[in-house]
Amino acid sequence: MPIVIWQLIFFVFPLIFLVVLSFWLVKNYRMVPGFDTINWVKMFSKGYFWDAYWRTLGYAGVATIVTSILAFPCAFALAFKVSPKVRRWALFFLIVPFFTSYLVRTYSWQIFLNDNGIFNTLFALVGLGPFQLLNNFFGTLVGYLTLCLPLVVVLQLISLANVDRTLIEAAHNLGCGRLRTVFQVIVPLAKIGIILGAVFTFILTFGDFVSPYYLGGSKPPTLSILIIDTTKSGQQWPRAAVVAIVMIVTLLTIMFASVAAAYRKRS
Amino acid sequence: MSDSSSSRPLVTFAGVSKRYGGVTAVHTMNLEIYEGEFLAIMGPSGCGKTTSLRMLAGLEEPSDGEIRLDGQRINEISSVERDTPMVWQSLALFPFLNVQKNVEFGLKMRQVPAEERQARASKWLERMEILELAERDISQLSGGQKQRVALARSLVTEPRILLLDEPLSALDANLVIRMQGVLSRLQKELGITFVYVTHSQSEAFAMSDRVVIMSQGRIEQLGSPKEIYRSPASRFVADFVGANNILSGTISQAGENLEIETALGVFQCDTGTKPAHHVGDSLDMVISADLVQMSLDDPNTQNSLECRFISEEFVGSIVTLFAELEDRSDFKIQTRQRDLAKMSLEEGDTFFVSWSAADTHLISSGRHLDA
Numbered sequence: 001m002p003i004v005i006w007q008l009i010f011f012v013f014p015l016i017f018l019v020v021l022s023f024w025l026v027k028n029y030r031m032v033p034g035f036d037t038i039n040w041v042k043m044f045s046k047g048y049f050w051d052a053y054w055r056t057l058g059y060a061g062v063a064t065i066v067t068s069i070l071a072f073p074c075a076f077a078l079a080f081k082v083s084p085k086v087r088r089w090a091l092f093f094l095i096v097p098f099f100t101s102y103l104v105r106t107y108s109w110q111i112f113l114n115d116n117g118i119f120n121t122l123f124a125l126v127g128l129g130p131f132q133l134l135n136n137f138f139g140t141l142v143g144y145l146t147l148c149l150p151l152v153v154v155l156q157l158i159s160l161a162n163v164d165r166t167l168i169e170a171a172h173n174l175g176c177g178r179l180r181t182v183f184q185v186i187v188p189l190a191k192i193g194i195i196l197g198a199v200f201t202f203i204l205t206f207g208d209f210v211s212p213y214y215l216g217g218s219k220p221p222t223l224s225i226l227i228i229d230t231t232k233s234g235q236q237w238p239r240a241a242v243v244a245i246v247m248i249v250t251l252l253t254i255m256f257a258s259v260a261a262a263y264r265k266r267s
Numbered sequence: 268m269s270d271s272s273s274s275r276p277l278v279t280f281a282g283v284s285k286r287y288g289g290v291t292a293v294h295t296m297n298l299e300i301y302e303g304e305f306l307a308i309m310g311p312s313g314c315g316k317t318t319s320l321r322m323l324a325g326l327e328e329p330s331d332g333e334i335r336l337d338g339q340r341i342n343e344i345s346s347v348e349r350d351t352p353m354v355w356q357s358l359a360l361f362p363f364l365n366v367q368k369n370v371e372f373g374l375k376m377r378q379v380p381a382e383e384r385q386a387r388a389s390k391w392l393e394r395m396e397i398l399e400l401a402e403r404d405i406s407q408l409s410g411g412q413k414q415r416v417a418l419a420r421s422l423v424t425e426p427r428i429l430l431l432d433e434p435l436s437a438l439d440a441n442l443v444i445r446m447q448g449v450l451s452r453l454q455k456e457l458g459i460t461f462v463y464v465t466h467s468q469s470e471a472f473a474m475s476d477r478v479v480i481m482s483q484g485r486i487e488q489l490g491s492p493k494e495i496y497r498s499p500a501s502r503f504v505a506d507f508v509g510a511n512n513i514l515s516g517t518i519s520q521a522g523e524n525l526e527i528e529t530a531l532g533v534f535q536c537d538t539g540t541k542p543a544h545h546v547g548d549s550l551d552m553v554i555s556a557d558l559v560q561m562s563l564d565d566p567n568t569q570n571s572l573e574c575r576f577i578s579e580e581f582v583g584s585i586v587t588l589f590a591e592l593e594d595r596s597d598f599k600i601q602t603r604q605r606d607l608a609k610m611s612l613e614e615g616d617t618f619f620v621s622w623s624a625a626d627t628h629l630i631s632s633g634r635h636l637d638a
Contacts, residue, residue: 169326170359172346174420175376188363 015248022241029235039238049226053246056222059137060206063144067201068194070145071152076182078153079160091157094150105146106214113139113215135217143211148204152197159193160186195262202258203251223247276335277302277428277460278323283332285318285484292318294484295332300462302427305454307463307471310481311507316464319481320430323462325349336428352421353430356437358413360405366392366416367401373424391419395449411442418453428460435470447473468508472496480504502551502630510556510587510599513630518548524624527552530594534570535624550631556587556599558626562619563610571621574598576612590620 022039025032043049078090097105112118113133123129133139163186171185172178187194205211209224218225223243230240276299285293293315300306308316321327322334325346333340341349352373360369370388379387392398395415400408408416414434421429431450435443451474454461465471471478472492480487480495480503488500499505505513516529521544525536534552544550565571574590577597586607588600600620612618 164357164359166355166357166359167361169346170353170355170361171372173324173326173351173353174373175347175350175424176372177347177376180376185361188361191363 018241018244022238022245024238026235026238031235031237039236039242043239043242048221049243052221052223052226055220056206056224056247057250059140059144059212059222060202062137063141063148063205064198064201066141067145067148067152068156068198071149071156071197072194075153075156075160076186078157079163087157087161091154094154094157097146097150102147103210103214106143106210109139109142109146109215110134113142134215137216140212140216143215144201144205144208147208147211148201151204152201155197155200156190156193159190159196163189192262195258199255199258202254206251207247275302276300277337278462279333279335279338280319280323281333281335283319283322283329283334285315285322285327286330291484293322293329296484296486298479298486298489300428300460303458303460304477305451305461305463305475306477306479307465307475308479308481309465309468309471310487311466313483314481315484316466316479316481317432320353320432320462320464324351324353324430326353350424350426351428351430352424352426353432354417354421354434356433358417358434360413360416360420362405364405365401366397366403366405366408369405369416370419370423372420377424387423388419391423395419410438411446414438414446415449418450422453422457426459428462429454431461431463433465433467436465436467443470450474480507482507497555498628499553499630505551505553505628505630510601512554512556512559512598514552514554516550516552518544518546518550521546525629527629531572531592534627536627536629537624544631548631550629553628553630554622554626555628557601559600559602559620559622561588561600561602561606561610562621565619566621568621570624570627571619572598573617573619576614576616576618578614579607590618 021031023035023037025034025036025038078087082090114120115130115132115134117133119133120130123131133142167185167189168181171181176184207224209222209228212218212222212225213228216222221229223246227240227243230236230243278298278300280296280298283293283296284291296315296319298319308319310316318327322329325341325344325348329342334342336349336351361372364372367385367388370391371384374384374387389398389401392401395418397412397415397419400412400416405413405416417434435446438446447470450461450463454474461474463471463475475492477490478492478495479489482503488495488504490498490500495504496509499508499511502513505511514527514529514531514534516527516534518525519528519533520526525544527534527536527550529552536552560566565573572592574592577589577591579589580587581604584604585601586604588602588607590598590600592598598620610618
């Protein structure tokens with residue numbers, strides 16, 4: 001039973017407290033325990049809340065698609081085109097980025113992407129730019145990729161490396177060309193890893209505040225930035241709790257739907 | 268097909284070799300496979316039988332030599348372009364497609380319209396007696412059912428040749444016999460060429476018109492099952508196929524009534540009308556375990572030996588007896604259970620084995636000499 005107690009203390013109780021908190025009141029910048037649906041009504045009736053909600057959903061969705069598509073050729077090459085030795089080294093280098101703080105990596109992108117950064121300097125050499133690479137969605141996306149790409153490559157790689165090579169040969173043997181085999185056979189076989197990678201990207205980017213804050217310029221806000229803003233402005237922890245609960249429910253729904261799709265027997 | 272040698276070869280291996288680094292898996296192989304024959308390629312693991320089949324399917328590229336299909340060189344034609352479907356040992360069915368979709372796969376790749384695809388797949392499922400399983404997942408099928416799906420999937424494009432790589436090795440014994448019947452009948456009805464790779468003698472002999480025996484990348488013998496069983500061409504084949512006793516010796520008397528001197532005595536060999544051999548030639552004398560008579564009393568013939576009973580292996584009505592000769596070498600006898608029971612042998616008992624001079628078979632330095 002220790003696992004149950006552990007779950008209760010670190011997972012269930014904080015969640016219950018979060019829900020309870022969302023019904024408290026704030027009077028004279030101080031929280032007062034109570035039961036009032038005012039926070040829910042206020043948040044749900046605000047246009048900026050819904051704007052932030054769809055924006056965050058959109059950002060996470062685009063990040064998920066871009067990350068999955070960028071990761072696939074890399075994972076595919078590592079799974080099928082290189083020797084096991086190279087694959088082991090590649091796996092090691094994919095894990096190395098996690099040794100350094102995500103915040104530090106984000107800060108270094110700030111230096112690379114600003115108007116006098118290396119990219120704009122290089123563009124200037126060929127008479128282009130400067131391009132705005134920071135304080136917009138592009139900057140945010142670069143941050144999201146920094147956060148997720150290595151992880152997604154690893155997840156896809158594990159799935160692709162486990163694909164039964166005989167099935168690939170069988171596809172060729174039955175007249176399925178190389179590129180077609182990738183989409184008709186390899187992708188369905190590696191479906192679990194691909195979906196898992198996408199789910200992780202969605203979860204991490206949906207809740208991330210570092211990239212939209214430091215690379216995206218924090219405006220317009222995502223839900224995580226909205227939480228920070230709400231707590232800063234007048235100690236509105238209960239309203240921040242409402243945002244947090246909405247985020248949790250959204251993520252749980254998407255996660256269960258994806259996992260169900262991943263483990264469904266047939267495509 | 269008994270007259271296969273008169274028809275034109277569908278597949279030709281002309282001096283085909285396959286090397287992996289320093290290892291030669293297949294060594295200058297020459298083989299003609301005829302239209303409509305059931306050919307088994309048999310040998311121990313690592314003999315090059317699967318590599319040969321894979322080269323024919325285009326899954327491996329020959330290092331040397333030429334493979335021809337219908338007279339055309341196909342070395343450079345990719346597996347995708349060849350119509351040489353294969354049934355794998357693991358069957359290689361697509362787990363993410365149902366039975367129907369698996370069978371339709373090859374047709375879909377050939378841009379056959381959906382309606383026709385469905386009709387042709389259904390026809391094959393019906394032929395394989397699994398039409399009612401069309402909507403099932405692969406994971407819901409039994410071993411024998413998967414086998415039938417794999418066959419339907421490979422044959423749906425109506426190829427002229429089907430390659431099978433130990434497809435029955437994962438099934439239990441009863442099912443193997445049943446599937447052998449299915450495969451045999453199918454091949455005869457379709458009249459197409461089956462090339463069947465196996466390490467199992469019973470599978471190879473039960474189904475094929477001709478058998479290729481391979482060892483260490485080379486063809487040891489090519490012939491009908493009966494030829495290979497009764498007249499092994501080399502010591503390797505004699506050891507690998509059937510249950511043979513092999514006595515090594517030299518010719519002590521040449522001519523019509525050949526005599527061989529071995530460590531256990533001098534034995535007679537009837538070589539029929541084959542050319543005479545020279546005195547002093549060394550050779551191996553093969554005595555098939557099923558052509559040996561047993562008796563408790565000395566039969567007083569030249570071709571007999573005394574031996575000691577060690578153990579028996581009971582397989583249905585036929586028993587294999589393991590005995591030991593006076594020089595402690597093994598001797599195998601296959602006899603009917605009924606005949607053995609009459610002798611009531613106990614472990615360690617001595618008895619006599621004898622055989623007819625006409626039933627001995629001689630092998631000399633890789634080539635065979637007798638009738």
